[in-house]
Amino acid sequence: MAVHTLKITPIKNGTVIDHIPNGLALEVLHIIGVQTLDKDSTVSVAMHVRSGKLGWKDIVKVENMELSPRKVNAIALIAPTATIAIIRDYKVREKRSVDLPERILGILKCPNLNCISNQPEPLESEFVVSKRKPVVLTCAFCARAVDDLLHHLA
């Protein structure tokens, strides 16, 4: 019966994002832009998995994709415990933790509807990391503070 042998096979090239906080894999997929990926590159997700370090965690594995620095920053925002491994030719070529930068460009939408970043002319959102644990961001344009980051992903 196929059920017992279903497994996530190793990927030749791609990215493994491990140690995602429990239950946040779908937000990571949203940041990656999974709906825009090639429909012939396999994406594997495991949610609510036992983890020695975290108790429970999520894992995301994406074939034929390497993350842009901007997407790594976005993942750092919502999943600061995450580790990212780049796979090339079946081997882990690079492994790193995500790291929250001082400024976040274009990932979140300012909740202040009157903010200049929400006006019709194209203007990229920009937030300053004003507190790190837990993360609080401040809009560089209108100084609105944002702490419920998940609700403001652009």
Place this chain on the structure above:
Amino acid sequence: MAVHTLKITPIKNGTVIDHIPNGLALEVLHIIGVQTLDKDSTVSVAMHVRSGKLGWKDIVKVENMELSPRKVNAIALIAPTATIAIIRDYKVREKRSVDLPERILGILKCPNLNCISNQPEPLESEFVVSKRKPVVLTCAFCARAVDDLLHHLA
């Protein structure tokens, strides 16, 4: 290196939804209500996987959950090719195709904002399946036709 051995382990009790059309696993997770599940029951998702029958497909596996008939109907709407296997004590106890019923209750939201089902009093949406291939639904209250089902999940 963990990457090579990462696999979806067999589940003791739960549900496997296989043969989901390529790229629609996240919509199936939305229907299941993955965000409301226990955070200690593992959910595994594989998107864009090679399939003999379909060319490419998605698979969703959820521990400790059996689908209500209403959710099976909802899956039938967006993933008519899906098969559902119920696992109990590591064995497949039941396997079936999804089947589109004649009426769909409470899964979609009528796109007609003036429809009585969208008024403040609680009134469950109801659609009649007016065409099957491709699926077209008609609102039982206002007769508005809906064919882009993915955009109208409640």
